[in-house]
Amino acid sequence: MRLEGGRESQNVEDRRGRGMGGRGRGRGGMVVGGGLGTVVLLVLALLFGVDPGVIMSGGGPMPQAPAPSAVERGAPPADDAGGRFASRVLAETEDVWNPIFQSLGRRYQEPVLVLYSGAVQSACGVAQAQVGPFYCPGDSKVxxxxxxxxxxxxxxxxxxxxxxxYIIAHEVGHHVQNQLGVLQRVEALKRQASQAEANSLQVRVELQADCLAGLWARRAHEARQILERGDIEEGLNAAAAVGDDRLQRQARGYVVPESFTHGSSAQRARWFRAGLESGRLESCDTFAPERL
Known part of the structure; x- marks a missing residue:
């Protein structure tokens, strides 16, 4: 990717090396799994030899915390290549989603990216790193x-x-869904659904976030030529690598389709490509088709 010299987002909160200092906003809520996220928690726990019971806990109200200081909020240190890369990717998502929301007559409220190490306290509860990248609607943070x-x-x-x-853009895709009211509508439907129906709804949420990540890549490249040879293949491979079928086969040796919550490798790659090829929100309606 061509991100050198690009703008770095100021919506970064660096908590690395500070334990689980609470920064929740006093609201409980669900955690939305992401590119390598929490709904495939059991599979990832099996892959890494971790007890899934200790990866995520809590979810109740969190104490109000002060706003991050200027030191905690902003660009990572100059020698922190990973942090600065994540900050530039976040800036690219801001530069894509702000004008899209403007075209819809809405204001895009930019999410905060929290960098942490080991474990973190969010408005959705306490998470261990093994949960993978995740988005918390309760505090609008990745x-x-x-x-x-x-x-x-x-x-x-x-x-x-x-x-x-792609992983970061997928999590930001969940934030876009939150801003548009998609997550709230889906949660209301899931409360009235069977487990199988709830899983199916969650698959559609995750595939839409994949499509939104593809849409972001298309728009960012058109505006700033950020993609290099091989990048699209990397994105498609990443989407396929975290398909439920592939992860379950790796961890268990067999696949249970009715337990899918993120979609198969083929579905994830297909919806990422749909957003990448069209660059349009209408192409990311994963709730319309009967078959995904």
Whole structure:
């Protein structure tokens, strides 16, 4: 990716090395899994030999915390290549989603990217790094342990800088869904649904976030030529690498389709490509088709 010299987002909160200092906004809420996210928690726990019971806890109200200081909020240090890469990717998402929301007559409220190490406290509860990157609607923040994400990318075979950017863009896609009211509507439907129906709805949420990540890549490249040879293949490979079928086969040796919550490898790659090829929101309506 061509991000050198690009703008860095100021919506970065660096909590690395500070334990689980609480910064929630006093609201509980669901965690939305992401590119390598929390709904495939059991599979990732099996892959990494971690007890899934200790990865995510809580979800109740969190104490109000003061706003991050200028030191905690802003560009990572100059020698922090991973942090600055994530900050530039976040800036690229801001530069794409702000004008899209403007065209809809709406204001895009930019999410905050929280960089942490080991474990983190969010408005959705306490999470261990093994949960993978995730988005919390309760505080509108994306949470990433960069070291664990890199390890996880190696583990599932989703290497490359654009693969990492896809993961961040997918989590930001969940924020876009939150801003547009998609997550709220889906949660209301899930409360009245069977487990199988709830899983199916979650698959549509995740595939839409994949499509929104593809849309972002298309728009950012058109505006600033950020993609290089091989980047699209990296993105498609990353989407496929975290398909439920592939992760379940890796962890268990067999696949249980009715338990899917993110979609198959083929579905994830197909919807990422749909956003990438069209660059239009209308192409990311994963709730309309009967078959995904």
């Amino acid at each position: 949470y990433i342990d960069l070291d664990f994400m890199a390890d996880l990318q190696r583990k599932v075979g989703a290497s490359g800088d654009f693969a990492a950017a």
